[in-house]
Amino acid sequence: MSEIIICKDINFKYNVNFVLKNINFSISQGDFIAFIGPNGGGKSTLAKILLGLLKPTSGSIIYPNVTLFSKNSLIGYTPQDTGINKDFPIQAFDVVLMGFLQKSRFGYKITKNDRLEALDIMQKLEIENLKYRAIGSLSGGQRQRVMIARALCGKPKLLIFDEPTSNIDMLTQKEIYKLLKQININHTIILISHDISNLSEYVNKVLFINNEIVDFDSFKNKLGIYGRFYEEINRKNKG
Template identity: 40%
Template sequence: MNRTQQSEKQQGAIEEQAIEFNDVNFGYVAGKSVLSETRFNLRRGESMCIVGPNGGGKSTLIKLVLGLQRPTSGEVLVFGNPPGKMRHRVGYMPQYLSFDPQFPITVLDVVLMGRLRTGIQLGSFKKNDRAAAIQALEKVDLANRARSRFSELSGGQRQRALIARALVDNPDLLLLDEPTANVDQTVEKQFRQTLQSLAGEMSIVIVSHDLNFVSSWLGHVLCVNRE
Protein backbone atom coordinates (compact mmCIF):
# COMPACT_ATOMS: atom_id res chain seq x y z
CA MET A 1 0.00 0.00 0.00
CA ASN A 2 1.49 3.36 -1.03
CA ARG A 3 1.23 6.57 1.00
CA THR A 4 -1.68 7.91 -1.04
CA GLN A 5 -3.72 4.74 -0.53
CA GLN A 6 -2.89 4.70 3.18
CA SER A 7 -3.90 8.35 3.53
CA GLU A 8 -7.20 7.70 1.70
CA LYS A 9 -7.89 4.69 3.94
CA GLN A 10 -7.22 6.74 7.07
CA GLN A 11 -9.46 9.55 5.80
CA GLY A 12 -12.19 7.01 5.07
CA ALA A 13 -11.96 5.70 8.63
CA ILE A 14 -12.29 9.25 9.96
CA GLU A 15 -15.31 9.87 7.75
CA GLU A 16 -16.99 6.76 9.21
CA GLN A 17 -17.57 8.72 12.41
CA ALA A 18 -20.08 11.55 12.18
CA ILE A 19 -19.74 12.49 15.87
CA GLU A 20 -17.15 11.58 18.49
CA PHE A 21 -17.17 12.56 22.16
CA ASN A 22 -13.97 11.52 23.90
CA ASP A 23 -14.10 11.91 27.71
CA VAL A 24 -15.89 15.25 27.44
CA ASN A 25 -16.47 17.38 30.52
CA PHE A 26 -18.48 20.59 30.46
CA GLY A 27 -20.04 23.02 32.91
CA TYR A 28 -21.50 26.51 32.62
CA VAL A 29 -20.44 27.30 36.19
CA ALA A 30 -17.04 26.44 37.63
CA GLY A 31 -17.22 23.38 39.85
CA LYS A 32 -20.65 22.29 38.56
CA SER A 33 -20.59 19.80 35.70
CA VAL A 34 -23.36 19.39 33.15
CA LEU A 35 -21.47 16.62 31.35
CA SER A 36 -18.91 14.35 33.02
CA GLU A 37 -16.54 12.00 31.20
CA THR A 38 -18.99 11.70 28.30
CA ARG A 39 -17.90 9.22 25.65
CA PHE A 40 -19.87 8.07 22.61
CA ASN A 41 -19.72 8.06 18.82
CA LEU A 42 -22.18 8.01 15.94
CA ARG A 43 -21.20 6.53 12.61
CA ARG A 44 -22.05 8.24 9.36
CA GLY A 45 -25.57 7.36 8.18
CA GLU A 46 -26.75 6.24 11.62
CA SER A 47 -29.46 7.84 13.75
CA MET A 48 -29.62 8.56 17.47
CA CYS A 49 -32.11 9.91 19.98
CA ILE A 50 -30.77 11.73 23.04
CA VAL A 51 -33.28 11.44 25.88
CA GLY A 52 -33.41 12.71 29.44
CA PRO A 53 -35.05 15.27 31.72
CA ASN A 54 -34.90 19.03 31.26
CA GLY A 55 -31.57 20.33 32.51
CA GLY A 56 -29.87 16.99 31.99
CA GLY A 57 -27.48 18.23 29.30
CA LYS A 58 -29.27 17.25 26.09
CA SER A 59 -29.20 20.69 24.48
CA THR A 60 -25.64 21.18 25.73
CA LEU A 61 -24.58 18.16 23.69
CA ILE A 62 -26.09 19.79 20.59
CA LYS A 63 -24.29 23.08 21.30
CA LEU A 64 -20.99 21.21 21.56
CA VAL A 65 -21.60 19.44 18.24
CA LEU A 66 -22.43 22.79 16.61
CA GLY A 67 -19.29 24.36 18.06
CA LEU A 68 -21.31 26.94 20.01
CA GLN A 69 -19.65 25.73 23.21
CA ARG A 70 -16.28 24.16 23.87
CA PRO A 71 -15.70 21.33 26.34
CA THR A 72 -13.93 22.08 29.60
CA SER A 73 -11.81 19.04 28.84
CA GLY A 74 -11.92 16.14 26.43
CA GLU A 75 -12.51 16.22 22.70
CA VAL A 76 -15.50 16.67 20.39
CA LEU A 77 -15.07 15.79 16.72
CA VAL A 78 -17.51 16.11 13.81
CA PHE A 79 -16.46 14.08 10.78
CA GLY A 80 -13.00 13.87 12.32
CA ASN A 81 -12.56 17.63 12.72
CA PRO A 82 -13.28 20.36 15.28
CA PRO A 83 -17.01 21.21 15.11
CA GLY A 84 -16.44 24.80 13.97
CA LYS A 85 -14.78 23.59 10.77
CA MET A 86 -17.68 21.28 9.90
CA ARG A 87 -20.59 23.67 10.44
CA HIS A 88 -21.34 23.71 6.70
CA ARG A 89 -22.03 19.96 6.85
CA VAL A 90 -24.52 20.19 9.71
CA GLY A 91 -28.21 21.06 9.50
CA TYR A 92 -29.90 22.27 12.68
CA MET A 93 -33.54 22.61 13.69
CA PRO A 94 -33.75 24.56 16.98
CA GLN A 95 -36.33 23.95 19.67
CA TYR A 96 -37.89 27.38 19.37
CA LEU A 97 -38.71 29.58 16.39
CA SER A 98 -36.48 32.63 16.14
CA PHE A 99 -39.17 34.59 14.29
CA ASP A 100 -42.86 35.32 14.73
CA PRO A 101 -44.86 32.65 12.84
CA GLN A 102 -47.46 35.35 12.05
CA PHE A 103 -44.88 37.49 10.25
CA PRO A 104 -45.87 37.84 6.54
CA ILE A 105 -43.19 35.56 5.16
CA THR A 106 -43.53 32.71 2.68
CA VAL A 107 -42.59 29.09 3.24
CA LEU A 108 -39.86 29.47 0.60
CA ASP A 109 -38.39 32.44 2.49
CA VAL A 110 -38.30 30.41 5.71
CA VAL A 111 -36.36 27.64 3.98
CA LEU A 112 -34.01 30.14 2.32
CA MET A 113 -32.99 31.34 5.79
CA GLY A 114 -30.96 28.14 5.92
CA ARG A 115 -28.80 29.56 3.10
CA LEU A 116 -28.01 32.82 4.88
CA ARG A 117 -24.30 33.48 5.02
CA THR A 118 -22.09 36.47 5.75
CA GLY A 119 -22.93 39.29 3.35
CA ILE A 120 -26.18 37.74 2.15
CA GLN A 121 -29.50 39.31 3.08
CA LEU A 122 -32.99 37.88 2.76
CA GLY A 123 -34.21 38.79 -0.72
CA SER A 124 -30.78 38.72 -2.38
CA PHE A 125 -30.62 34.99 -3.00
CA LYS A 126 -29.52 33.58 -6.34
CA LYS A 127 -31.28 31.12 -8.62
CA ASN A 128 -29.32 28.16 -7.24
CA ASP A 129 -30.35 29.10 -3.68
CA ARG A 130 -34.02 29.02 -4.64
CA ALA A 131 -33.56 25.74 -6.50
CA ALA A 132 -31.97 24.23 -3.38
CA ALA A 133 -34.88 25.48 -1.26
CA ILE A 134 -37.45 23.90 -3.58
CA GLN A 135 -35.50 20.65 -3.55
CA ALA A 136 -35.46 20.67 0.27
CA LEU A 137 -39.22 21.25 0.32
CA GLU A 138 -39.68 18.33 -2.08
CA LYS A 139 -37.86 16.08 0.40
CA VAL A 140 -40.51 16.83 3.03
CA ASP A 141 -43.41 16.79 0.53
CA LEU A 142 -44.13 20.51 0.86
CA ALA A 143 -43.01 22.00 -2.46
CA ASN A 144 -46.63 22.78 -3.39
CA ARG A 145 -46.79 25.24 -0.47
CA ALA A 146 -43.59 27.13 -1.31
CA ARG A 147 -45.44 30.40 -2.09
CA SER A 148 -47.88 30.10 0.82
CA ARG A 149 -47.49 32.23 3.90
CA PHE A 150 -45.84 30.36 6.74
CA SER A 151 -48.67 31.42 9.05
CA GLU A 152 -51.17 29.56 6.83
CA LEU A 153 -49.55 26.17 7.44
CA SER A 154 -50.77 23.60 9.93
CA GLY A 155 -48.54 22.68 12.87
CA GLY A 156 -47.24 19.59 11.10
CA GLN A 157 -46.53 21.51 7.91
CA ARG A 158 -44.59 24.14 9.85
CA GLN A 159 -42.44 21.43 11.38
CA ARG A 160 -41.73 20.00 7.93
CA ALA A 161 -40.86 23.47 6.60
CA LEU A 162 -38.35 23.90 9.41
CA ILE A 163 -36.81 20.53 8.59
CA ALA A 164 -36.50 21.73 5.00
CA ARG A 165 -34.67 24.83 6.26
CA ALA A 166 -32.21 22.52 8.04
CA LEU A 167 -31.82 20.41 4.87
CA VAL A 168 -31.36 23.22 2.35
CA ASP A 169 -27.55 23.04 2.37
CA ASN A 170 -27.58 19.23 1.90
CA PRO A 171 -26.05 18.42 5.30
CA ASP A 172 -24.41 15.12 6.19
CA LEU A 173 -25.61 15.48 9.79
CA LEU A 174 -29.05 16.67 10.91
CA LEU A 175 -29.60 17.88 14.50
CA LEU A 176 -33.10 18.41 15.90
CA ASP A 177 -33.68 19.86 19.37
CA GLU A 178 -37.05 18.82 20.90
CA PRO A 179 -38.75 18.77 17.48
CA THR A 180 -42.07 17.42 18.80
CA ALA A 181 -42.48 19.78 21.75
CA ASN A 182 -45.96 21.33 21.91
CA VAL A 183 -47.40 19.34 18.98
CA ASP A 184 -50.28 16.86 19.04
CA GLN A 185 -50.04 13.13 18.33
CA THR A 186 -51.09 13.51 14.70
CA VAL A 187 -48.33 16.04 13.99
CA GLU A 188 -45.81 13.90 15.88
CA LYS A 189 -46.70 10.87 13.76
CA GLN A 190 -46.30 12.87 10.54
CA PHE A 191 -42.99 14.24 11.78
CA ARG A 192 -41.75 10.75 12.64
CA GLN A 193 -42.61 9.54 9.13
CA THR A 194 -40.76 12.47 7.56
CA LEU A 195 -37.60 11.74 9.56
CA GLN A 196 -37.81 8.04 8.81
CA SER A 197 -37.84 8.83 5.08
CA LEU A 198 -34.57 10.76 5.54
CA ALA A 199 -32.83 8.04 7.55
CA GLY A 200 -29.87 6.58 5.70
CA GLU A 201 -29.29 9.70 3.60
CA MET A 202 -27.52 11.37 6.52
CA SER A 203 -26.80 10.99 10.21
CA ILE A 204 -29.70 12.18 12.37
CA VAL A 205 -29.59 13.20 16.03
CA ILE A 206 -32.85 13.98 17.81
CA VAL A 207 -33.01 15.51 21.28
CA SER A 208 -36.16 14.70 23.25
CA HIS A 209 -37.42 14.45 26.82
CA ASP A 210 -40.21 12.15 25.61
CA LEU A 211 -39.32 8.45 25.78
CA ASN A 212 -42.38 7.68 23.66
CA PHE A 213 -40.64 9.34 20.71
CA VAL A 214 -37.93 6.68 20.59
CA SER A 215 -38.66 4.63 17.46
CA SER A 216 -37.44 1.31 16.15
CA TRP A 217 -35.71 3.00 13.18
CA LEU A 218 -33.45 4.97 15.52
CA GLY A 219 -30.33 2.87 15.82
CA HIS A 220 -29.03 4.36 19.08
CA VAL A 221 -30.43 5.92 22.24
CA LEU A 222 -28.24 8.05 24.49
CA CYS A 223 -29.61 8.71 27.98
CA VAL A 224 -28.45 11.74 29.96
CA ASN A 225 -29.46 12.74 33.46
CA ARG A 226 -28.86 15.37 36.10
CA GLU A 227 -26.35 14.56 38.83
Protein backbone atom coordinates in the same frame (compact mmCIF):
# COMPACT_ATOMS: atom_id res chain seq x y z
CA MET B 1 -20.24 2.18 9.46
CA SER B 2 -17.39 4.68 9.81
CA GLU B 3 -17.23 7.09 12.74
CA ILE B 4 -17.76 10.74 11.84
CA ILE B 5 -17.64 12.32 15.32
CA ILE B 6 -15.92 11.12 18.49
CA CYS B 7 -16.53 12.90 21.81
CA LYS B 8 -13.86 12.32 24.46
CA ASP B 9 -14.22 13.36 28.11
CA ILE B 10 -16.50 16.33 27.39
CA ASN B 11 -17.28 18.53 30.39
CA PHE B 12 -19.28 21.75 30.37
CA LYS B 13 -20.37 24.12 33.10
CA TYR B 14 -22.33 27.33 33.39
CA ASN B 15 -20.63 29.45 36.05
CA VAL B 16 -19.68 26.88 38.71
CA ASN B 17 -22.28 24.21 37.96
CA PHE B 18 -21.45 21.33 35.65
CA VAL B 19 -24.19 20.57 33.13
CA LEU B 20 -22.24 17.78 31.41
CA LYS B 21 -19.64 15.51 32.98
CA ASN B 22 -17.31 12.99 31.34
CA ILE B 23 -19.27 12.60 28.10
CA ASN B 24 -17.82 9.88 25.85
CA PHE B 25 -19.53 8.53 22.72
CA SER B 26 -19.17 8.33 18.96
CA ILE B 27 -21.46 8.93 15.99
CA SER B 28 -21.21 6.73 12.91
CA GLN B 29 -22.31 7.58 9.41
CA GLY B 30 -25.93 6.56 8.91
CA ASP B 31 -26.83 6.54 12.62
CA PHE B 32 -30.24 7.65 13.83
CA ILE B 33 -29.46 8.48 17.46
CA ALA B 34 -31.92 9.54 20.15
CA PHE B 35 -30.63 11.75 22.96
CA ILE B 36 -33.17 11.10 25.71
CA GLY B 37 -33.44 12.05 29.36
CA PRO B 38 -35.11 14.54 31.69
CA ASN B 39 -35.45 18.26 31.09
CA GLY B 40 -32.32 20.05 32.28
CA GLY B 41 -30.18 16.95 31.80
CA GLY B 42 -27.91 18.61 29.23
CA LYS B 43 -29.22 17.18 25.95
CA SER B 44 -29.56 20.53 24.17
CA THR B 45 -26.28 21.77 25.64
CA LEU B 46 -24.48 18.76 24.16
CA ALA B 47 -26.08 19.46 20.79
CA LYS B 48 -24.87 23.06 20.90
CA ILE B 49 -21.35 21.83 21.65
CA LEU B 50 -21.50 19.56 18.59
CA LEU B 51 -22.69 22.52 16.53
CA GLY B 52 -19.84 24.70 17.78
CA LEU B 53 -22.24 27.14 19.43
CA LEU B 54 -20.72 26.34 22.82
CA LYS B 55 -17.15 25.41 23.68
CA PRO B 56 -16.65 22.56 26.16
CA THR B 57 -15.00 23.43 29.44
CA SER B 58 -12.70 20.48 28.86
CA GLY B 59 -12.44 17.46 26.60
CA SER B 60 -12.33 17.23 22.83
CA ILE B 61 -14.42 16.52 19.74
CA ILE B 62 -12.64 14.58 17.03
CA TYR B 63 -13.72 14.55 13.37
CA PRO B 64 -12.04 11.52 11.74
CA ASN B 65 -13.09 12.80 8.30
CA VAL B 66 -12.85 16.58 8.53
CA THR B 67 -14.07 17.06 4.94
CA LEU B 68 -17.55 16.04 6.07
CA PHE B 69 -17.73 19.25 8.12
CA SER B 70 -16.06 21.66 5.75
CA LYS B 71 -17.46 25.09 4.92
CA ASN B 72 -19.66 23.59 2.23
CA SER B 73 -20.96 20.71 4.35
CA LEU B 74 -22.30 22.12 7.61
CA ILE B 75 -24.40 20.44 10.27
CA GLY B 76 -28.12 21.04 9.78
CA TYR B 77 -30.00 22.08 12.91
CA THR B 78 -33.61 22.56 13.93
CA PRO B 79 -33.86 24.28 17.33
CA GLN B 80 -36.32 23.33 20.03
CA ASP B 81 -38.50 26.42 19.84
CA THR B 82 -39.99 26.90 16.39
CA GLY B 83 -42.74 29.16 17.63
CA ILE B 84 -42.90 32.20 15.38
CA ASN B 85 -44.74 35.46 15.83
CA LYS B 86 -47.86 34.99 13.70
CA ASP B 87 -47.67 38.63 12.66
CA PHE B 88 -44.08 38.36 11.41
CA PRO B 89 -44.26 38.95 7.63
CA ILE B 90 -42.17 36.10 6.21
CA GLN B 91 -43.15 33.33 3.82
CA ALA B 92 -42.33 29.65 4.26
CA PHE B 93 -40.01 29.67 1.22
CA ASP B 94 -37.95 32.50 2.73
CA VAL B 95 -37.57 30.53 5.98
CA VAL B 96 -36.27 27.52 4.04
CA LEU B 97 -33.80 29.73 2.17
CA MET B 98 -32.29 30.82 5.49
CA GLY B 99 -30.59 27.43 5.54
CA PHE B 100 -28.19 28.70 2.88
CA LEU B 101 -27.19 31.93 4.57
CA GLN B 102 -23.44 32.18 5.08
CA LYS B 103 -21.67 35.42 5.83
CA SER B 104 -19.22 36.66 3.19
CA ARG B 105 -17.40 39.87 2.27
CA PHE B 106 -20.55 41.00 0.51
CA GLY B 107 -23.00 40.13 3.28
CA TYR B 108 -25.57 37.37 2.90
CA LYS B 109 -26.41 36.16 -0.58
CA ILE B 110 -28.90 33.62 -1.94
CA THR B 111 -28.10 32.26 -5.41
CA LYS B 112 -30.39 30.95 -8.13
CA ASN B 113 -29.11 27.42 -7.45
CA ASP B 114 -29.96 27.86 -3.77
CA ARG B 115 -33.54 28.72 -4.70
CA LEU B 116 -33.81 25.70 -6.99
CA GLU B 117 -32.44 23.38 -4.31
CA ALA B 118 -34.79 24.82 -1.67
CA LEU B 119 -37.76 24.30 -3.97
CA ASP B 120 -36.66 20.72 -4.67
CA ILE B 121 -36.43 20.01 -0.93
CA MET B 122 -39.90 21.45 -0.35
CA GLN B 123 -41.27 19.25 -3.13
CA LYS B 124 -39.71 16.14 -1.57
CA LEU B 125 -41.17 17.04 1.82
CA GLU B 126 -44.56 17.69 0.16
CA ILE B 127 -44.77 21.31 1.30
CA GLU B 128 -44.26 23.08 -2.04
CA ASN B 129 -47.87 24.24 -1.80
CA LEU B 130 -46.92 26.20 1.33
CA LYS B 131 -44.24 28.19 -0.49
CA TYR B 132 -46.01 31.55 -0.35
CA ARG B 133 -47.87 30.98 2.93
CA ALA B 134 -46.97 33.17 5.89
CA ILE B 135 -44.98 31.02 8.31
CA GLY B 136 -47.13 32.18 11.23
CA SER B 137 -50.29 30.89 9.55
CA LEU B 138 -49.09 27.27 9.32
CA SER B 139 -50.04 24.44 11.63
CA GLY B 140 -47.43 23.03 14.02
CA GLY B 141 -46.74 20.06 11.74
CA GLN B 142 -46.47 22.21 8.62
CA ARG B 143 -44.14 24.63 10.38
CA GLN B 144 -41.94 21.75 11.55
CA ARG B 145 -41.63 20.45 7.97
CA VAL B 146 -40.53 23.91 6.88
CA MET B 147 -37.87 23.93 9.60
CA ILE B 148 -36.70 20.45 8.52
CA ALA B 149 -36.45 21.71 4.93
CA ARG B 150 -34.34 24.62 6.15
CA ALA B 151 -32.00 22.21 7.98
CA LEU B 152 -31.56 20.15 4.79
CA CYS B 153 -30.33 23.09 2.72
CA GLY B 154 -26.68 22.75 1.73
CA LYS B 155 -26.71 18.93 1.91
CA PRO B 156 -25.37 18.57 5.49
CA LYS B 157 -23.99 15.19 6.53
CA LEU B 158 -25.36 15.44 10.08
CA LEU B 159 -28.77 16.73 11.13
CA ILE B 160 -29.67 17.63 14.71
CA PHE B 161 -33.33 18.00 15.65
CA ASP B 162 -34.11 19.36 19.12
CA GLU B 163 -37.58 18.23 20.27
CA PRO B 164 -39.02 18.24 16.70
CA THR B 165 -42.42 16.93 17.81
CA SER B 166 -43.05 19.12 20.85
CA ASN B 167 -46.54 20.66 20.94
CA ILE B 168 -47.65 18.50 17.98
CA ASP B 169 -50.51 15.97 18.11
CA MET B 170 -49.74 12.23 18.16
CA LEU B 171 -50.69 11.57 14.53
CA THR B 172 -48.49 14.40 13.25
CA GLN B 173 -45.65 13.19 15.50
CA LYS B 174 -45.69 9.83 13.71
CA GLU B 175 -45.68 11.59 10.33
CA ILE B 176 -42.61 13.63 11.37
CA TYR B 177 -40.79 10.52 12.62
CA LYS B 178 -41.54 8.67 9.37
CA LEU B 179 -40.25 11.66 7.43
CA LEU B 180 -37.02 11.72 9.46
CA LYS B 181 -36.58 7.98 8.88
CA GLN B 182 -36.72 8.59 5.13
CA ILE B 183 -34.21 11.42 5.47
CA ASN B 184 -31.97 9.06 7.48
CA ILE B 185 -31.30 7.07 4.28
CA ASN B 186 -28.90 9.83 3.19
CA HIS B 187 -28.19 11.69 6.44
CA THR B 188 -26.94 10.88 9.92
CA ILE B 189 -29.47 12.13 12.50
CA ILE B 190 -29.46 13.08 16.16
CA LEU B 191 -32.93 13.55 17.63
CA ILE B 192 -33.25 15.13 21.07
CA SER B 193 -36.34 14.26 23.08
CA HIS B 194 -37.64 13.63 26.57
CA ASP B 195 -40.83 12.07 25.16
CA ILE B 196 -40.00 8.58 23.87
CA SER B 197 -43.48 7.46 22.83
CA ASN B 198 -43.47 6.12 19.24
CA LEU B 199 -39.73 6.73 18.93
CA SER B 200 -38.24 3.25 19.33
CA GLU B 201 -39.20 1.94 15.89
CA TYR B 202 -37.27 4.72 14.13
CA VAL B 203 -33.92 5.14 15.92
CA ASN B 204 -31.04 2.61 15.96
CA LYS B 205 -29.10 3.98 18.94
CA VAL B 206 -29.99 5.75 22.16
CA LEU B 207 -28.03 7.78 24.73
CA PHE B 208 -29.63 8.58 28.09
CA ILE B 209 -28.20 11.91 29.23
CA ASN B 210 -28.72 13.25 32.72
CA ASN B 211 -25.65 15.48 33.15
CA GLU B 212 -23.65 12.41 32.17
CA ILE B 213 -24.28 9.44 29.90
CA VAL B 214 -26.05 6.85 32.04
CA ASP B 215 -25.08 3.19 31.67
CA PHE B 216 -28.37 1.48 30.79
CA ASP B 217 -27.09 -2.02 31.49
CA SER B 218 -26.22 -1.06 35.07
CA PHE B 219 -29.22 1.17 35.85
CA LYS B 220 -32.07 -0.03 33.62
CA ASN B 221 -34.07 -1.28 36.62
CA LYS B 222 -33.96 2.23 38.07
CA LEU B 223 -34.73 4.00 34.80
CA GLY B 224 -38.29 2.74 34.40
CA ILE B 225 -39.73 3.62 31.00
CA TYR B 226 -36.33 4.76 29.70
CA GLY B 227 -34.84 1.35 30.54
CA ARG B 228 -37.65 -0.45 28.72
CA PHE B 229 -37.15 1.85 25.74
CA TYR B 230 -33.45 0.94 25.65
CA GLU B 231 -34.25 -2.79 25.75
CA GLU B 232 -36.72 -2.35 22.89
CA ILE B 233 -34.03 -0.67 20.76
CA ASN B 234 -31.64 -3.52 21.56
CA ARG B 235 -34.18 -6.16 20.55
CA LYS B 236 -34.85 -4.37 17.27
CA ASN B 237 -31.16 -4.09 16.42
CA LYS B 238 -30.50 -7.75 17.26
CA GLY B 239 -33.51 -8.87 15.23
